[in-house]
Every structure is written in structure tokens, then in C-alpha cells.
Amino acid sequence: MERIILSLIILFVYAVEVVCFSFGDPLCSSHDSLALLQFKHSLNATGDHQYDCPNYFYAKTTSWNTSSMDCCRWDGVICDSFTGHVIGLDLSCSRLEGTIHPNSSLFQLRHLQTLDLSSNNFSGSQFPQGIGQLVSLTHLNLSYCWFKGRIPLGMSHLSNLVSLDLSDNYYPFVHLSQDVFNMLFQNLTKLELLSLSHLNISSSIPMNLSFSSSLRYLNLDNTYLQGDLPKNIFLLPNLETLRLSGNYLTVSLPEFNWSSSTHSLRELDLSFNNVSGGILNSLGTTTLKALKILRLSGCNFAGPFPEFIGNLSQITQLDLSDNYLDGKIPDVFSNLQMLTSLSLKNNNFTGPFPSSLVNLTNLQVLRLRNNSLSGTLPEFKTNSIEILDLSRNQFSGPIPRSLRHLLNLTVVFLGQNKLSGEIGAEMFSSMTNLQYLDLSNSGLSWSGNINTTFPLLYYLGLGSCRVKDFPDFIFNSKKLWILDLSENEIHGQFPKWFGSFGDLVNLNLSHNYLTSLDHLPWATMMILDLQSNSLTGPLPSPICTSTSLYIINLSYNNLSAEIPNCLFTFSRLVVLDLRANNFHGPIPNKFPKNSGLVHISLSKNQLEGSIPTSLVNCTSLKVLDLGNNKIQSTFPPWLETLQELEALILKSNRFYGPIVAFKTKSPFPNMRIFDLSDNSFSGSLPMEVLKGFKAMMYMDAHKSGLEYYVEETINFGISSYDVLYRGLYVESMILVMKNQETKFNKILKIFTTIDLSRNKFEGEIPKFIGNLNSLLLLNLSHNNLTGQIPVEMRNMSTLEALDLSFNHLTGKIPVELASLTFLAVLNLSYNHLVGPIPQSNQFNTFQNDSYFGNSDLCGLPLSNECGHHKSSSVPVEQEEDEPSFLSEMTWQSVLIGYGSGLTFGFGIAYLIYLFERPRWFIDSFETITHEMIYIVQRARKRRRRNFHRRRH
Numbered sequence: 001m002e003r004i005i006l007s008l009i010i011l012f013v014y015a016v017e018v019v020c021f022s023f024g025d026p027l028c029s030s031h032d033s034l035a036l037l038q039f040k041h042s043l044n045a046t047g048d049h050q051y052d053c054p055n056y057f058y059a060k061t062t063s064w065n066t067s068s069m070d071c072c073r074w075d076g077v078i079c080d081s082f083t084g085h086v087i088g089l090d091l092s093c094s095r096l097e098g099t100i101h102p103n104s105s106l107f108q109l110r111h112l113q114t115l116d117l118s119s120n121n122f123s124g125s126q127f128p129q130g131i132g133q134l135v136s137l138t139h140l141n142l143s144y145c146w147f148k149g150r151i152p153l154g155m156s157h158l159s160n161l162v163s164l165d166l167s168d169n170y171y172p173f174v175h176l177s178q179d180v181f182n183m184l185f186q187n188l189t190k191l192e193l194l195s196l197s198h199l200n201i202s203s204s205i206p207m208n209l210s211f212s213s214s215l216r217y218l219n220l221d222n223t224y225l226q227g228d229l230p231k232n233i234f235l236l237p238n239l240e241t242l243r244l245s246g247n248y249l250t251v252s253l254p255e256f257n258w259s260s261s262t263h264s265l266r267e268l269d270l271s272f273n274n275v276s277g278g279i280l281n282s283l284g285t286t287t288l289k290a291l292k293i294l295r296l297s298g299c300n301f302a303g304p305f306p307e308f309i310g311n312l313s314q315i316t317q318l319d320l321s322d323n324y325l326d327g328k329i330p331d332v333f334s335n336l337q338m339l340t341s342l343s344l345k346n347n348n349f350t351g352p353f354p355s356s357l358v359n360l361t362n363l364q365v366l367r368l369r370n371n372s373l374s375g376t377l378p379e380f381k382t383n384s385i386e387i388l389d390l391s392r393n394q395f396s397g398p399i400p401r402s403l404r405h406l407l408n409l410t411v412v413f414l415g416q417n418k419l420s421g422e423i424g425a426e427m428f429s430s431m432t433n434l435q436y437l438d439l440s441n442s443g444l445s446w447s448g449n450i451n452t453t454f455p456l457l458y459y460l461g462l463g464s465c466r467v468k469d470f471p472d473f474i475f476n477s478k479k480l481w482i483l484d485l486s487e488n489e490i491h492g493q494f495p496k497w498f499g500s501f502g503d504l505v506n507l508n509l510s511h512n513y514l515t516s517l518d519h520l521p522w523a524t525m526m527i528l529d530l531q532s533n534s535l536t537g538p539l540p541s542p543i544c545t546s547t548s549l550y551i552i553n554l555s556y557n558n559l560s561a562e563i564p565n566c567l568f569t570f571s572r573l574v575v576l577d578l579r580a581n582n583f584h585g586p587i588p589n590k591f592p593k594n595s596g597l598v599h600i601s602l603s604k605n606q607l608e609g610s611i612p613t614s615l616v617n618c619t620s621l622k623v624l625d626l627g628n629n630k631i632q633s634t635f636p637p638w639l640e641t642l643q644e645l646e647a648l649i650l651k652s653n654r655f656y657g658p659i660v661a662f663k664t665k666s667p668f669p670n671m672r673i674f675d676l677s678d679n680s681f682s683g684s685l686p687m688e689v690l691k692g693f694k695a696m697m698y699m700d701a702h703k704s705g706l707e708y709y710v711e712e713t714i715n716f717g718i719s720s721y722d723v724l725y726r727g728l729y730v731e732s733m734i735l736v737m738k739n740q741e742t743k744f745n746k747i748l749k750i751f752t753t754i755d756l757s758r759n760k761f762e763g764e765i766p767k768f769i770g771n772l773n774s775l776l777l778l779n780l781s782h783n784n785l786t787g788q789i790p791v792e793m794r795n796m797s798t799l800e801a802l803d804l805s806f807n808h809l810t811g812k813i814p815v816e817l818a819s820l821t822f823l824a825v826l827n828l829s830y831n832h833l834v835g836p837i838p839q840s841n842q843f844n845t846f847q848n849d850s851y852f853g854n855s856d857l858c859g860l861p862l863s864n865e866c867g868h869h870k871s872s873s874v875p876v877e878q879e880e881d882e883p884s885f886l887s888e889m890t891w892q893s894v895l896i897g898y899g900s901g902l903t904f905g906f907g908i909a910y911l912i913y914l915f916e917r918p919r920w921f922i923d924s925f926e927t928i929t930h931e932m933i934y935i936v937q938r939a940r941k942r943r944r945r946n947f948h949r950r951r952h
């Protein structure tokens, strides 16, 4: 018996050998090898490294050639060992490039059961329309293929599919129509794995959709799905992974007890959807004991930390970031010993650092950024942590000594805290993997340098750390990408070695005491911020090699000579801020075609000549600030072609002449800051221009979408870094943001002003002005205006400050102006106004200095009562010396505040996401809001005081 079995085995082995290594005859059918060769020759195999490919990758098809017709031995080809048919093709990461045609020979391989073309570059190719012919397929992977177009209905013929991955074919998105989507679910009843992430589905999921009951893995992340999420999805008996993040789905959990049916669930990701708040409670009552990954960020959850988390004993990754959770973070983590990643960033948590975290021996990622946590940091008892982000909290006291033992740290973010004491490079010297270190504004002082190196460092942030010297260890950080040494005490020149390390992209040395601008040869640089130093002399020519620059900020220095032409030719430049220097000469007429400039600030220099005509190339321009120079010109009528312009500041120059009629019907529809003050403009008020200011009309700023979305925080995840290096710009950033990384902060965009003061405008104030009913500040003072104050001004319902002083206005003050309930500042002095001062609402709050120098005004607060004819107005009582709001100082700082950043919309905001917002960006925002709050508060105070005063 045994002998028989033995001989059978020998026979079998022999048979297998005959089949596999057949003498001469290839196993592979010539039909299949021809089809494969044709497929090979229809493509190039010279593509670049693709996302998620290993570092070592190669073109598998190079081994395919006619000298060995046995295709079963070719790389990536799998044959059925008995029939010889090609049943599997794995060409992932094979450097393929080109187009897969609808009649490609690939579709002749009818026996294919598995096909993997993932991570090749078929950009330009439509999604393969013939795919439905491969009806034997059980496994299909077309992810990261850069396809475009639509997924054919034929896809739903593949009813044998067990695994289907079409994810991440964006740029542009591959479209999956609702029909095909529904049919996929209906017909592919054997599916266990389905990944459609980043396809454009843009429809709702039908409520009665029948999901394959075998489904274990379902990934519909970022597919623009809308409507209600069918609850039966939670009832799939085998579902282990459910990923739905970044959609517009309304998610609520079924009322019935679904715990028994979903005992298999291991991963649940509902982030960034419209998730009903009750879900936290429902999740609490279910027994998701097996859950390993729970992601509920950006779900608008409010209230305390959900207690049930403490019962998820198997949990490894927990993400509750970007919600409105508050109160203390309870010490529930001692039970969660498997936890490797915890993110609670961007919430409203208060209280101490949860001490039960320090014991978690598997914890690798800890993100508590942007809460209000306080108290001292505990010593860590685990050293597994790799990413530690505690920035933007209120932590105080010294840095824990145990930090130095966390040798696996790659990311350390402690910035924006209230820590104290000194810290130096030696604390990190054993962390050989350190990539990101940010201590900016942490309260810590950076102590002297030691002899250490951080070869992998990408990011070093030591802003406001009392740094006195350039940290010389960065010389060996060949990968350094972002360096922030702003607001320190660095004096003098750049050291000689500076400039010969890394591929610096963002350099921030603002607010130091640097005196010369040598050593800036980085051609890679995108952001250069040297504002508020002591730089003198002309700009050295090496700066002309930094042609990648997006943002140049050299403001508030003492740079002189002419501005080099090259700065204006950088094709990527978005922000050019050279204000408050000593530049002279003309503005170079060098703006390139298709210039992307959004913000030009050249104010407070000695620039001469006129506004260069090539500025018309800057069609994206939002801020043009040329104030306080010596520009001598008429108003250039071609400026009207800059339709995006939001702020035009020409104040304190030598502009002259009338502002002539425009060709466009509504020039400057987005204008919010229009400042021509202190020039010699003449003629009538430029009504043609003002009529175009749609942004100042009919905008109920509190109701309409007049909002800027300014990014609150950015996590320096590796993702943003990758994204930049892969050259995928805005869209991908938005994707990354939408997914995990950010939280938007709404900022009202309501700051609107017109300042035409100190010119030679004449004639009447047109009635039209009343249409500017979203204007906040209007200054027409120091002109030659005549006629009456138009009654229509009563419609300027948002007006907070009005200055018409030093003109020749006549007639009465319209009583209707009393309806301007926001008016906090009024100056009508030095005109020829007559009659009674209105005595209601706001008018009760103004002082006599609002009315000085008018011939015949009467009534409070002036001393001459109406009816009695007394000349001139004598103050009743001296106001304590509070500077008038419209005084030069305040007015100016408001404008500067605006000029330096508020106008960045989404377009360039992405840059700022990438590089952590430069501090001047947020500062200028804060300046402006503080200014506004100050104005309003002061006006209120004043109003109250006057009210009391009059009652006495």
C-alpha cells in the first residue's frame, strides 16, 4: 500500500515537472504571449516613482521578450499550471506610462483572474473601457493609475469580483455615475473588498441598496457622497472596515441594537461628515469590543470627552480631533494599552495633561495641539513616542527631563505654550530620526549650541526662543526645508557657512537685528521673510537666482537704492512686501505676463515715476499698496482691468488731476479698501469708480457668505511634505485638509473703507453715496466739497466713522442721519453747516469737536442754543485727551493691518498651510480685529459717558 502511494507521489511530481519545465514547448499559449507583448509595446516603461511604491521598483515588462516565449516565466505573469492560460498579471509599480486603448490586447486575456496595474502613470488615458470583457476577474486593482474619464457600465459585468480597488485616481477625478455605482452593488455579490476612495461619485447611496453580504472592507472616503447613509450598512455581518470620511453624508446610527451584528467591526471612520451628535451616545451603548480604529474627527461633536472610549480595550488608533469637545480629558487611558495613536487636537479641552497617557507602552502618535490644556507636563514613562504635538496649549513649567529618552521621536511640536526654562540641542542629540522640531513661542529659551547633528531634520522652528546665534548644527542638516528663527536676538551678518546646506524652502528670520543680506543662494526658496531687521544697502544680486520665490517680505528694514528688476520677473511670486524701506527710483516695468501676484506692498519708500503699465499683467492682484512714496501720475485708468483688486492704497503720493470715466461698468467689484488720501486729485468725486464697489453695497456681512476661511492650524504631517514634492498643488492640499489635517476658522470680511481726504476734490457729494450701505469708514475731509450733506447717507447703515471736516458744505445736518446707529465717530467740523444738531440716537454721543468751525450750528453739545444767534461754537467742556479715531496713527495702522494679509483668500492660503502660517499673517489679522474691537469699545464707552453727563 505504502509503495503504491509512494509511486503515485513520484508520478505526480514527474507530471508536474513535465508540465512546468516541458522540454522545449512553452507552457504559455502563443495567443497570450502575443497579447502580452502587444500590451507591453503599447506603453513606455520609463515612468517615475509613484506614490506608495517601494523605493526599489523596476519595470517588470523589460523581462518580457520574444527570446523566451514562455510568458509564464515573465515577471509579473502568473499562469494556470494545468491549462497554461495567463490568469494573473501583477504590474504594480512598473513604471508604465501611456494610454490603454479600448481595444488594447490586454482585454484578450480572457482567463485573467487577478489584474493589478496600480501605481503606474496612465495620465492622459481614459479609464479602460474594455475592462468589462475580463469576466473571470476576481481581483482587480487599478488604484493610483492617474486615469481620467468614467467608469464603464461594463464594470458591473465582473460578477466574480471578490476584491475591487479603483481608489485614488484623481487629477482629474474619475467619475463613477450613480447608475454604475448602484449596478456595482447589485451585481457584484461576491465582493469582500471594495475601495472607491477619491473617485467622484457625487450622488447619494440608495436607501434600498443591497450590499454584498460578504463585504469585509468598504472604503468610500472622499467620494462626494451625499444624502443619508443607509443604516443597513451597519448590519453587514462580516464588515470589518468602514471608511466614509470626507463626504457630505448625513450619518445617524440605527435605533435598533446593532451591536450583535457588527461585532466584527474593526475600523470605523466617519470623519468630516454630517454626523449626528447622538452617535457618541449610541456608540457608547453598543459593544464594539473589537474596534481597533475609530476616527470621528470633524464631526461637530460638542460636550465632554465620550466616556465609552475607556471600554474600547482593543483600540489602537483614536481620532476625535477637530470637534468642539470640552472639559477635562479623563484618565481613561490606562485601560487602552494597545493604543498607538491618539489625536484630540483642535478641540476645546481644558485641565491637565492626562497622566494615564504616560504609561502607554505602545503609544507612537500623540496629538493634543490647539486645546486649552494647562499645568506642567508629566515625565513620560514610555519611550515609544514618535510624534509628539502639544503645541498651542497653555502648558507651563519646565520641559520634562524624560523627553531626552524618547529616542524614536521624529516630530516634536511644543510651540505656542507657556513653558519656561532653557532647552538646547543636547536634549535632542540622541534622537537620530528627528525630522520636525518646533519650539516657537513655547516660552522656552534656546541655550547654546553643542556639537551634534540632525541629518534628517526638515523643519526647525525656534521663533521667540531668545536665540542669539545661528544654530550651527543645521549646517549638517542637508534636508532642512523650513527654518524659523524669527523674533530672536540674532545680530549682524549671516555666518559664512549659511546658505550651503539643505534645500531651504521657507526661511523666516524676521524681527532680528541682521544687517546685511548676503548668502542667500537657495534657488529652492519659496518664502523669504526678513521683515523688521536692520538690513541696509542695495539688494545683492544673488537674490535674483531665487526664482522659485512665492513670498518675499523685506519690509521694515533700511534697504536702499533701486529695487532690482529681477524681483518683479519671478513668475511664481504671490506676495511682494518691501514696505518701509528706503528704495528709490521708479517701480520696474517688468511684471511678467500671467503674473500670479496677489499682494504688492511698496509703501513708505521713496519711489518715483508712475505706476508701471505692465501691472495690468497681474490680473490676480488683490492688494496694491503704494502709499507714502513720491509717485507722480494721474490715476491710471487701466487699473480697472484688475477686477480682483480689494485694496488700493495710493495715499500720500503726488497723484494729481481728475479721475476720468472708466470703460467697464463696474470697475473694482471686490474693492474694500480704497485710499487715495493726501494727494492732489481734483475734479468731482470719482463716482464712476465708487459705483463699481459692489463689495460695499448690499452685503449683509453678518448674513451673507462674506467670510474668509483662514486656516487655524496645520499639522506638519508628512503628508503635506509629500504633496509638495509630488508637485500636486492646490487640489491635493484641499484633499489632505478636508481629510484630516485642518480646521477652518471663520473670519468676517467686513472691513470696508473709502478715504479720499486731503485732495482737491470739488463739487457736491453725490446722492449715490448712500448706496454704499456696507461701508464702515468714510473720510472725505480736507477737500473743496460744496453743497449739502445728502439725505441718502441715512442708508449707509453700517457706517461707523464719517469725516466730512474741512470742506465747504452748507445747509443743515439731515436729521435722518440719526438712523445711522453704528456711527461711532463723526467729524463735520470746519464747514458752513447751519441749524440744529440732531438730538437723537448716536448724535447724543458726539462731542463738540465734531462740529467746530461751522458758522451757524446750534444745540448740544455746542454752547449756543438754537433760536439765539451766537457766532461760532465754543466748547462746552474739554474732552479728555483721547486721540480721535481718525487721527493719522489709528487710521494708518488699520490700513497696514489690512494690507499685510487679510486679503489672502483661499488661493494662496494653501501656501500658508504648507509652511505654517507666517506669523505676520496672523498678527496682521489680530491687529485689525483688535483695532475694530477697540474702536467699538471706545465708542461705546464714550457714548455711555456722554449719556451720563447729559443726564446730570
Ligand SMILES: *[C@@H]1O[C@H](CO)[C@@H](O)[C@H](O)[C@H]1NC(C)=O
Binding pocket: 042, 043, 044, 097, 098, 099
Ligand atoms: C514613449 O516615450 C516616447 C519618448 O518620450 C514618446 O515619444 C512616445 O510617444 C511614448 N510612447 C507611449 C506609448 O507613450
Ligand SMILES: *[C@@H]1O[C@H](CO)[C@@H](O)[C@H](O)[C@H]1NC(C)=O
Binding pocket: 153, 154, 156, 157, 158, 159, 183, 187
Ligand atoms: C450582472 O451580471 C450578470 C451576470 O454576469 C450579467 O449578465 C449582467 O449583464 C450584469 N448586469 C449588468 C447591468 O451589468
Ligand SMILES: *[C@@H]1O[C@H](CO)[C@@H](O)[C@H](O)[C@H]1NC(C)=O
Binding pocket: 324, 326, 348
Ligand atoms: C471653548 O471654551 C471657551 C472657554 O470655556 C469658550 O469661551 C469658547 O467659546 C469655547 N469654544 C468653542 C468653539 O466651543
Ligand SMILES: *[C@@H]1O[C@H](CO)[C@@H](O)[C@H](O)[C@H]1NC(C)=O
Binding pocket: 334, 355, 356, 357, 359, 381
Ligand atoms: C503607571 O504605571 C505605574 C507602574 O508601572 C503605576 O504605579 C502608575 O500608577 C501608573 N500611572 C498611571 C497614571 O496610570
Ligand SMILES: *[C@@H]1O[C@H](CO)[C@@H](O)[C@H](O)[C@H]1NC(C)=O
Binding pocket: 383, 384, 385, 408
Ligand atoms: C523605536 O523604533 C525601532 C525601529 O522602528 C523599534 O524597533 C523600537 O522598538 C522602538 N522603540 C520603542 C521604545 O518603541
